[in-house]
Amino acid sequence: MKVPRSYFNDTPLWEFGYGLSYTTFEYSDVSISTTAASACEPVHLTATVTNTGSVASDEVYQCYVAVTPSESTGLSVPRLQLADFGRVHVPAGAKQKVTCELHPLQLAVFDEYEFALRQVPASVSVSIGGKQPTTCPSSAACFLSTAFSITSSATLPCP
Numbered sequence: 812m813k814v815p816r817s818y819f820n821d822t823p824l825w826e827f828g829y830g831l832s833y834t835t836f837e838y839s840d841v842s843i844s845t846t847a848a849s850a851c852e853p854v855h856l857t858a859t860v861t862n863t864g865s866v867a868s869d870e871v872y873q874c875y876v877a878v879t880p881s882e883s884t885g886l887s888v889p890r891l892q893l894a895d896f897g898r899v900h901v902p903a904g905a906k907q908k909v910t911c912e913l914h915p916l917q918l919a920v921f922d923e924y925e926f927a928l929r930q931v932p933a934s935v936s937v938s939i940g941g942k943q944p945t946t947c948p949s950s951a952a953c954f955l956s957t958a959f960s961i962t963s964s965a966t967l968p969c970p
Contacts, residue, residue: 832868832870833866833868834862834865834866834867834868834903835862836860836861836862836863836864836870836901836941837860837863838858838859838861838872838939838940838941839858839859839861840857840858840859841856841857841955841956841957842856842857842858842957843855843856843937845959846958846960847959848959848961848962849961849963850915850930850963850964850965850969851915851930851965851967851969851970852915853912853914854912854913854918854935854937855910855911855912855913856910856911856912856937856957857908857910857911858872858909858939858955859907859908859909860901860907861901861905861906862903862904862905862906863904864903865903865904867900867903868900868901869899869900870898870899871896871897871898872896872909872911872939872940872941873896873939873940873942873943874893874894874895874896874938874939875893875894875937875943875944875954876892876894876913876917876918876935876936877889877890877891877892877935877936878918878920878934878961879933879934879935879936880920880931880932880933881931881932881934881960882932884920884931886920886921886922886929886931887921887923891943891944894917894918894937895911895912895913897909909939911937911939913937915965915969916928916967916968918933918935918961925966927966928967929966929967930961930963930964930965930967931961931964932961932963932964933960933961934958934959934960934961935958935959935960936956936957936958937956937957937958937959938956939954939955939956940955941953
C-alpha cells in the first residue's frame with residue numbers, strides 16, 4: 812500500500828528557534844566523529860559557539876540533516892530535517908563546545924512500500940547553527956556544514 816507523503820518546500824515564515832537576542836553568536840571548529848558510518852551507528856557532531864556580543868545569553872543550537880540515498884530507491888526523503896537541538900549558556904566573549912548526537916532513527920528514511928524505517932546507503936549533509944540553513948541570509952555565516960556517508964543498510968530498530 813502506497814502512503815502519500817509530502818514535504819514542505821517553501822520558506823517558513825518563522826523558522827524554528829526564531830526570537831529576539833541581545834547578543835550575537837558565531838560557530839566554528841565543526842568536527843564529526845566519522846566520515847563513513849555503518850547502519851545503526853550513531854554519529855556525533857561538535858562545534859564551538861562563541862558569544863561575540865557584550866551580554867551573556869543562551870543560544871539554542873540546531874542540527875539539521877539532509878539524507879540523499881546513494882542509489883535510486885524510490886523513497887521520499889525530506890529536503891532537510893531537524894535532528895537535534897539544545898540550549899547552552901555562553902557568557903559575553905566566552906566560548907562553549909556543543910555536541911549533537913545523531914541516532915540511527917534520525918538518519919532513517921521511511922519505506923512507504925515496506926511500511927518500515929530503514930537506513931540505506933546515503934550521503935548525509937549535516938549543519939549546525941543558530942538558524943535553519945535555508946533561512947540564513949547568504950551574507951551571514953549562521954551555521955556550519957559537514958558531511959558523512961552511510962555505507963550499509965538496515966531496517967530499524969537496530970538489532
